[in-house]
Amino acid sequence: MDRTKLYRRFRTLLIANRGEIACRLIRTARAMGLRTVAVYSEADRDAMHVALADEAVLLGPARARDSYLNVERLIEAAKKTGAEAVHPGYGFLSENAEFAQACYDAGLVFVGPTAGMMTAMGSKSGSKALMEKAGVPLVPGYHGDAQDDATLAKAAEKVGFPILVKASAGGGGRGMRIVRSADELGPAIVSAKREAKAAFGDDRMLIEKYVDNPRHIEVQIIGDSHGNLLSLFERECTLQRRHQKVIEEAPSPTLSPAQRETVCAAARKAAGAVNYVGAGTIEFVSDGKDVFFIEMNTRLQVEHPVTELITGIDLVEWQLRVAFGEALPLKQDEIRLNGHAVEARVYAENPTKNFMPSVGRISTWRLPAETGGLRIDAGYREGDSVSPYYDAMLAKMIAWAPTRDVAIDRLNRGLEESDVRGIVTNIPFLSALITHPKVRANAIDTGFIERELAVLTSTASAPGELELCAAVAAVINEERQAAQGGAHSPWQTFGWQPVGRRQRSFVFRVGHGPEQKVTLNYGSGPSTLVIGERELAFTIAPKDGGFDLTLDGVKSSVAAVIDGHELYLRTRNGRFDLHWVDPFGGETEEQTGADKIAAPLPGTVVAVLAEEGAKLEKGAPILTLEVMKMEQTLRAPYAGVLKLIKCKVGDIVQEGVELAVVEPSGE
């Protein structure tokens, strides 16, 4: 194919994606003087990427296949807006050869490799055959065409258990089964095929030696249409959960300079085998000694920013220049590795509830400034809604520093300074993960998170004296500010009214923990706080996002956010979520809202566990929902009588719909 027809200069770029990657692409496209066109689904009308682009086109209903995966609508959107090129981002249609071809047929530049290259490298089997020919080391295994049971069984026997059965068309860790003995093989193939057929419409399998507790190492490469091909060092993405990356870093702290050169050379060879054009990633697993090719991703990767931070190269700029038909601006020996970068993927999910996705409105979105080596690629803002239709990734936080240790510290500080409310996020989990001594020591493998889950998700420590005093200070600080301005503050009803009062008591609780009381003494002379036997003098100096609290002569910085009766605090001891128990009984009213027995996400009722009229203890199971393929049991929020069940087994229920009513007993 004549590459000058494929790659040429353009002025308007359509971005066929959403979320953080769409926003990130718009940023660079705009810096290069391009006009940008966003596309969106009905669920994303008010999304950040729509607001950032110069123009935006509605594709259709929320479901991805009616919108972001609809090739015809995307091509139409490009025509309607005069877009001359399409960037697919990652996920969605980014590795779909038919989409790349459809763009070409419509006269659009596809920012990426040709459809032919995607077909060659897109299947894991096909790419392994190519790599074998090019002399790139593979995980021992079988990737032939014959798919009958006998052939697969013989191949497994030959490779030796444990093995991995993997969908050739797979992605996102799906269609993959570990098989430890011959008798497990048959059932594993059946279920992997079923999953692959449903997810990718293709159930061809390959067999690989299962490398026990491996590391994941991958190399960023980029090629232009003039035959130049560069490797931009490697990334280590060993911290995974269910074969999905969670933390990524560059360079790999595991490789020696000689090993680095070997793996990068293997990656160049791999991409060279198809005269690759565009950005791509060659993925390897390593058993600590050798590295073995597993697959190539023919697109920009989620974790590309860590490579950008250690090379100083904007990969999206280079992708666009390659799409313009330009030659790559640097030679291999001009690519320099500088410092270390670590990325954390921020998800709307609840690590303490088996990583159940969390949807809803983001009421607070406070992330630190992008200074001091910190970069944040976000797809959401305060007030945005997280819908259940797409990937739950909200943002990526990336830290750069001259050394790995400092990069980890900077990332951790960035995570600790973040406050996202209204939905549950994995931010505290990410903090716990990157500060784990074994992560710091790089004593990890791909099974690390699963093994350490209990430690990584253990709930926050109990508040100490500093936190209890800070909680009172936060309330007072908020009330003072409300008194100075906000007439409708919820604090007004029982607010700061010093006149004629000498003492005020506050009761706080963390989760279902014990209630803890703090008494504030004020009037003539300096105010004090009393906890048990201790009486402490204090002062508060408000500042942005919180205040300085001086307690018995020691000043410390406290970040505080108050949301209804929930207090979020960050002190020198970490983060604390406290509930302020309302002394005026506002509690009951608020709790009915919060404790409503409602579907947390759209789901299906799979079991009803209690009968109408039954007396329920607090926590008694009422019904079970299947939500995003996971079962969740809804329980009585307090002791009472089950007045009403508003659903039956088999019902499909929408998010927020009330499913049962419990009348509290004993009031």
Ligand code: ADP
């Ligand atoms: P890999 O794990 O092979 O590196 P990546 O993690 O780079 O793959 O990203 C691919 C995945 O990102 C897709 O399989 C999809 O689940 C997810 N994804 C797709 N589109 C988006 C998006 N707009 N925002 C967040 N995640 C997305």
Ligand code: ADP
């Ligand atoms: P996907 O397309 O879903 O990204 P990959 O082949 O890249 O599929 O595998 C995803 C992850 O599964 C890898 O990052 C690695 O952690 C693990 N994995 C893949 N192949 C092997 C193997 N042969 N042995 C051990 N772990 C593997």
Ligand code: MG
């Ligand atoms: Mg992969």
